[in-house]
Amino acid sequence: MAKTDAPQRDMTSIGEVVSPAFVRLPEPLQLFCTRAARFRYLAEGHDLKPYLLFLAGIAEAQHVVQGGLPAPTLPKADALKRAREFSMPALDRARFEPDQVLDQTLERLLDQVIGIDMPEAAAEALARLRSTDGVARAEMVRSVLAYAIPMETLADHLYVAAALQVQFARLAAQLDAKSLVPVGDGACPVCGGLPATSMVVGWQGAHGARYCGCALCGTLWNYVRIKCALCGSTAGIAYEELEGGAGTIKAETCKSCHGYVKILHQHQDPAVDPIADDVASLGLDLLVRETGFTRGGANPFLVGY
Amino acid sequence: MNMELSRRTLLKGAGVGLAGTALGAFGFGGIEAAYADAIRAFKLVGTTETRNTCPYCSVACGVIMYSKGDLTKGEKAEITHIEGDVDHPTNRGTLCPKGAALLDFVKSETRLTKPRIRKPGADKFEDISWNDALDRIARLMKDDRDANFEAQNQDGVTVNRWKTTGFLAASASTNETAFLTYKVVRSTGILAFDNQARV
Numbered sequence: 001m002a003k004t005d006a007p008q009r010d011m012t013s014i015g016e017v018v019s020p021a022f023v024r025l026p027e028p029l030q031l032f033c034t035r036a037a038r039f040r041y042l043a044e045g046h047d048l049k050p051y052l053l054f055l056a057g058i059a060e061a062q063h064v065v066q067g068g069l070p071a072p073t074l075p076k077a078d079a080l081k082r083a084r085e086f087s088m089p090a091l092d093r094a095r096f097e098p099d100q101v102l103d104q105t106l107e108r109l110l111d112q113v114i115g116i117d118m119p120e121a122a123a124e125a126l127a128r129l130r131s132t133d134g135v136a137r138a139e140m141v142r143s144v145l146a147y148a149i150p151m152e153t154l155a156d157h158l159y160v161a162a163a164l165q166v167q168f169a170r171l172a173a174q175l176d177a178k179s180l181v182p183v184g185d186g187a188c189p190v191c192g193g194l195p196a197t198s199m200v201v202g203w204q205g206a207h208g209a210r211y212c213g214c215a216l217c218g219t220l221w222n223y224v225r226i227k228c229a230l231c232g233s234t235a236g237i238a239y240e241e242l243e244g245g246a247g248t249i250k251a252e253t254c255k256s257c258h259g260y261v262k263i264l265h266q267h268q269d270p271a272v273d274p275i276a277d278d279v280a281s282l283g284l285d286l287l288v289r290e291t292g293f294t295r296g297g298a299n300p301f302l303v304g305y
Numbered sequence: 306m307n308m309e310l311s312r313r314t315l316l317k318g319a320g321v322g323l324a325g326t327a328l329g330a331f332g333f334g335g336i337e338a339a340y341a342d343a344i345r346a347f348k349l350v351g352t353t354e355t356r357n358t359c360p361y362c363s364v365a366c367g368v369i370m371y372s373k374g375d376l377t378k379g380e381k382a383e384i385t386h387i388e389g390d391v392d393h394p395t396n397r398g399t400l401c402p403k404g405a406a407l408l409d410f411v412k413s414e415t416r417l418t419k420p421r422i423r424k425p426g427a428d429k430f431e432d433i434s435w436n437d438a439l440d441r442i443a444r445l446m447k448d449d450r451d452a453n454f455e456a457q458n459q460d461g462v463t464v465n466r467w468k469t470t471g472f473l474a475a476s477a478s479t480n481e482t483a484f485l486t487y488k489v490v491r492s493t494g495i496l497a498f499d500n501q502a503r504v
Contacts, residue, residue, distance in 0.1 A: 018391050018398040047340040051333040119332025154330035208391040208398045224392045226354045226369065238375060243348040250352070283344040291349070304326030 020206035023177050023189055026218035028169040032063035038273040042280040050119075052280060055301055057116030059276075062166050065108040072101040072171050080179070089183050089192035090175055091168065091217070093145045098138045101170075106137065106163040113159065125155030132156075145216075147194075149303060161300035168217035182221075185232030186296070188214035189221050194298035195261060197274045198229050198252070202267025210263070213274030215298040220274075228254035229261040230296040239263070240288050248272065249281045251288045259296035260288055275299055351375040353382065356390060358477040359404045363501035365476050366404055367393025384411055446470060446493075454494055471497030 039056035043049045074080070075091065083090050110130055118126075132140075140160045143149050149157045172190045180189040188195070196215035200208060211220040212229050227234045229252065236255025241247060248269045253260040262281065264272040278299045285295055285305045295305045328337040352373050359366040367390030374380040387407040391398035400407075410416070420438040421430040433441070453469040472495050474486045483500045490498045 020391070047343055048328075048333070048336055050336060051328055051331070054331065054333070121330065121332030125330070151325050151330075154325070154327065155332075158327055158330070206391075208388070210391075225390075226356060237354070239352045239354065240349045241352070243350045245350075282340065283347065286341055286344050287347060287349050301327050304329070 018205065018207055018209060020209035020211075020222045021177065022182070022222050023180050024211065024220040025172050025175060025177050025190070026169040026220075028066060028166065028173050028218075029063070031169055031218050032059045032066075032166070035273050035276050036060040036063060038271060038276040039279075041271070042276060046280060048280070048282065052276075054116060054118055054122065055276070055279060057118075058113060058162050061109050061112035061116070062162055064112055065105055065166060066170070069104060069108070069170075070101055071174065072099065072167055074171060074174050080175075084179060084181055087181050087183050089188060089190060090180060091171055091191045093192050093216075096141070096145060098134075098141050102141070102163065102167045103134065103137075105166050106160065109163045109166070110159065113162075122155055125153070126159065128153070129156045129159055144300070147298065151304075154303060158300055158303070165216060165218065165300075172217040172219050180221075185228070186212075186230045188212070188217060188219055190214065190219040191217045193217065194296065195229055195274075196297045196299040197262040197264055197278045198223060199264035199266045199272060199274060200225065202270060207267065212261075215275070215300065218274075228252070228257060228259070230254065230259045231257035233257065240284070240291070242284055242287070249277060249284060251284055251293070253288065253291075253293045257296075258293055260293045261296045275301065278302060351378070351380075352385075356393075359400070359407065360475065360477045361401075361403050363476055364395060365501075366390075366396035366400060368400070368404065368407060384408065387411070450493065465494050466496055467494035468496055470495055472499075474500045476501050 036056045036059035039052050039059055043052035043056065046052055075083075079092075080090055082088075083092070110126060113126060129137075137160065140153075140157050141164065144157055144161045144164055149161075168191055175190060183189050183192065186194055191214060193214050193216040195212035198210055198212040199220075200210050202208075206222075210223055210225040212223045213220050223229060226237050228237060231254060233254055233256035238253050238255075239250040240253055240260075241250040246269070248265045249272075250263050250265075251260045252263045262278055262284065264274065264277055266272050278297060279301050282302065282305070285302070289295065289305070295302070326337065328334060350373070352371060353375065355370045355372065357368050357370055359368050368387050369390045370384050371386040371388075372382045372384045374382040376382045389396050389398040389400040389404070396404075420433050420435055422433045422438065422441070423430045449470050450467050454467050455464055458464050472486075472490045474483065474490075478486070478500075486500055487498075
């Protein structure tokens with residue numbers, strides 16, 4: 001990631017022509033600590049401050065657990081080649097099997113999360129999850145990846161989702177960005193997941209281009225603007241924002257599928273994070289859903305909206 | 306995703322309110338409800354972004370026009386900003402100085418918004434209806450063609466040309482429009498024809 005932003009000495013880059021890379025893979029060692037800082041920043045003076053601070057704690061835990069953790073194993077080269085050949089995501093989420101690295105990630109995460117200031121319900125869910133065995137956890141992993149979380153044990157599953165974010169970001173980081181191909185509207189080229197949000201970026205070489213941010217692996221993929229990030233329709237796209245807002249977060253509503261995904265203007269506010277700013281702008285969701293649009297962003301920390 | 310949604314609807318129907326959300330599950334239901342109440346005081350503002358083609362020249366750069374107000378809700382829409390379309394293969398987000406000033410072009414007080422005519426010998430333009438304008442253009446073209454069409458040149462070679470009238474079309478037209486314009490204009494014998502203004 002840093003490579004794209006780094007200043008270049010070549011003076012001829014003034015007036016450059018934009019040629020956005022198709023994907024920007026996550027850098028797991030930077031992703032979660034930046035996100036934690038963003039959550040803390042957004043929490044100041046926010047009505048949802050306790051929740052944002054709680055999520056800052058989770059993001060910090062997601063960062064800390066990576067220290068000394070062995071790298072997860074990518075699918076075999078021929079599987080990756082086949083996926084590319086048939087325009088399928090590099091990582092097959094339907095066939096994902098929890099491995100030892102994920103077990104360790106989750107175990108370490110739970111050890112870290114216990115230190116966060118949290119309500120009773122969150123603490124109970126944590127205790128419940130700590131007492132489950134590998135079989136139950138594997139089932140939870142499948143539910144999270146299939147977007148089919150049972151409401152009764154929602155909080156338990158969200159801790160698992162946090163561990164999966166770490167696991168998939170670390171898997172994605174090992175891929176070769178140039179080997180990835182578009183796999184369809186609203187699907188991450190790495191893991192096939194739905195976007196949490198999308199953002200118009202101000203990166204050097206990609207200024208003004210839009211990227212969708214995967215809710216699971218954190219991969220950012222280039223996606224044409226003024227096009228529904230869920231169904232791909234270009235007709236009936238409108239943007240809604242809170243009156244008096246800074247114009248940096250809008251809901252991109254689609255009259256074809258009646259869904260919406262938030263679009264963040266990173267070129268106006270370089271610090272926006274696809275997950276953190278999504279949670280902090282929950283007010284926009286509350287108002288937009290009154291107008292008949294369904295939330296399409298798959299941010300685990302806003303499940304239920 | 307659908308499963309979540311259907312379950313949430315069920316919970317809402319049962320009077321549980323916001324219980325089926327991540328915030329509620331983690332025990333933040335109290336602040337969630339307070340936040341939901343507080344946000345009711347706010348309103349939404351709609352904006353649209355529309356793709357179009359810069360009308361200036363034959364490069365036909367893609368532009369994105371930002372406007373406030375939703376026409377489909379009966380509001381008046383007003384263009385607030387125009388910039389290069391990054392996704393457009395021709396200009397990839399860039400615009401020349403003329404294109405970058407398109408917003409002033411749109412809002413210019415001297416912008417031509419209706420057909421006008423300056424008759425031979427007159428010193429100023431006057432308004433004319435579209436019907437009258439088109440009738441007049443057709444009449445004048447017909448008269449001119451009848452008078453000046455050349456079926457053969459001096460050597461007796463068939464040329465079927467009409468050299469005394471020219472035709473200029475617009476840059477923002479589609480391929481189909483350009484094709485039809487070409488067919489119509491060329492079939493009359495007009496030689497001085499450009500489907501596109503040159504820079």
